Amino acid sequence: xxxxxxxxxxxxxxxxxxxxxxxxxxxxxxxxxxxxxxxxxxxxxxxxxxxxxxxxxxxxxxxxxxxxxxxxxxxxxxxxxxxxxxxxxxxxxxxxxxxxxxxxxxxxxxxxxxxxxxxxxxxxxxxxxxxxxxxxxxxxxxxxxxxxxxxxxxxxxxxxxxxxxxxxxxxxxxxxxxxxxxxxxxxxxxxxxxxxxxxxxxx
Numbered sequence: 001x002x003x004x005x006x007x008x009x010x011x012x013x014x015x016x017x018x019x020x021x022x023x024x025x026x027x028x029x030x031x032x033x034x035x036x037x038x039x040x041x042x043x044x045x046x047x048x049x050x051x052x053x054x055x056x057x058x059x060x061x062x063x064x065x066x067x068x069x070x071x072x073x074x075x076x077x078x079x080x081x082x083x084x085x086x087x088x089x090x091x092x093x094x095x096x097x098x099x100x101x102x103x104x105x106x107x108x109x110x111x112x113x114x115x116x117x118x119x120x121x122x123x124x125x126x127x128x129x130x131x132x133x134x135x136x137x138x139x140x141x142x143x144x145x146x147x148x149x150x151x152x153x154x155x156x157x158x159x160x161x162x163x164x165x166x167x168x169x170x171x172x173x174x175x176x177x178x179x180x181x182x183x184x185x186x187x188x189x190x191x192x193x194x195x196x197x198x199x200x201x202x203x
Contacts, residue, residue: 022060024050026074029067034114034176038068038122068122069130075115076137079108083144094151101145102168102194106187109175117176142166153201164201168194 019027028049032041043064044054061067082104090097109116123131145165150158171193181189 021050025057025060026067026071029064030071030112030114030118033068033122034117038064038125065125065127068118069126071115072119072123072126073130073133073137075108075112075119076134076141079105080137080141080144083141087144094148097148098152098198101148102191105169105172106190109172109190110183110186113176116173149198149201153198156201160201164198168197171197
């Protein structure tokens with residue numbers, strides 16, 4: 001089975017691998033950038049967080065800009081790849097597929113909160129090519145959801161479905177601003193909220 005790694009070494013199927021040094025660097029860079037801003041963090045601090053010298057990071061990345069690009073382009077690629085994987089696993093069942101898409105995005109929203117903050121604050125710092133790549137990947141990810149939701153709610157217009165998908169993303173991606181109520185409880189609450197939002201489209 002094909003799996004899709006995330007920044008923390010997880011895969012789209014939920015299997016966990018030991019993170020590589022490169023993944024460790026990205027995880028700590030994301031945390032520090034989210035906490036203090038891109039310009040508020042030096043290479044030496046990122047290196048210290050993973051136990052190597054600042055200059056040692058240059059064996060993995062040419063600089064902070066490259067780390068930021070890999071984080072933001074990378075998570076967009078992984079979300080899309082994970083969504084496509086779930087399409088294949090659902091075997092044409094739109095209800096099961098929507099459940100899987102929601103659960104997969106909840107995992108991202110709870111496990112990769114720094115990347116959500118980073119995207120909101122630092123996307124404009126990417127080079128034009130990288131920023132366009134992120135936007136392209138995000139559009140494809142949205143349309144994957146739109147196709148599924150439109151099948152489940154055929155009486156809703158395409159515009160309404162797309163609006164509902166964006167609204168659910170906004171809801172799920174609000175996790176950096178939410179109080180922690182326990183992983184299981186938060187998963188269940190977000191799942192109910194997402195399904196409730198889509199349910200407003202009617203059947």
